[in-house]
Amino acid sequence: MAEAGEPAVLTLRSLTRQPPGSAVAATGTVYVCENPAVLSAAANTLGAACPPMVCLQGQPSAAALTLLRGLSAQESELLCHGDFDWGGVRIATALRRSVPWRPWRYTAAHYRAAVARLGEAPELTGMPAATPWDPALAVALTEGGVRVEEEAVLDDLLADLARGDL
Numbered sequence: 833m834a835e836a837g838e839p840a841v842l843t844l845r846s847l848t849r850q851p852p853g854s855a856v857a858a859t860g861t862v863y864v865c866e867n868p869a870v871l872s873a874a875a876n877t878l879g880a881a882c883p884p885m886v887c888l889q890g891q892p893s894a895a896a897l898t899l900l901r902g903l904s905a906q907e908s909e910l911l912c913h914g915d916f917d918w919g920g921v922r923i924a925t926a927l928r929r930s931v932p933w934r935p936w937r938y939t940a941a942h943y944r945a946a947v948a949r950l951g952e953a954p955e956l957t958g959m960p961a962a963t964p965w966d967p968a969l970a971v972a973l974t975e976g977g978v979r980v981e982e983e984a985v986l987d988d989l990l991a992d993l994a995r996g997d998l
Contacts, residue, residue, distance in 0.1 A: 837879030839871050839887070844895040847902070862886060862903050863936060863993060866914040866923055867982045874993050883996045884908075892927050900931045911936035913989060916943045916973060916980035918958035925961065933965075937988055940968035946980045953978035 862884045865871060871887040886903075888896050904910060910933035914920035927933065935942075947953065956979045963969035982989065 847898045864912040904931045921961045939966040940972035
């Protein structure tokens with residue numbers, strides 16, 4: 833599927849029958865996103881030139897965690913992006929408890945830049961949460977008071993994927 837630039841759904845069954853080491857030949861950097869719209873746009877825009885990506889589709893599933901743990905064990909560097917809201921922060925924090933990752937445009941500076949460009953955005957609701965990868969992000973979210981979904985910064989994410997140099 834990678835040669836065709838087509839996303840593939842990997843199930844827990846397929847990953848446990850054929851562990852990630854043999855099922856996924858990814859080395860180097862693997863980009864992790866929360867929303868399937870990011871993965872779809874990357875496939876549509878970059879096709880086979882898209883670097884390896886894993887889409888969580890919300891909360892990390894057992895299959896996603898199995899895949900990411902396997903990739904991490906192969907010394908792939910995981911770069912994670914999610915929605916700039918409390919739900920996205922909780923998803924990223926849950927993932928961080930299972931695998932190491934670095935933020936991919938998922939810091940206070942990136943949030944502030946996105947808010948400045950958006951102009952108007954939906955109100956940030958819910959209970960605040962810590963952002964251990966960048967403590968200033970939780971502060972920025974509270975101060976900014978708006979939610980920024982991954983689709984709102986899609987052009988930036990696609991540009992990063994096209995360059996593949998993070």
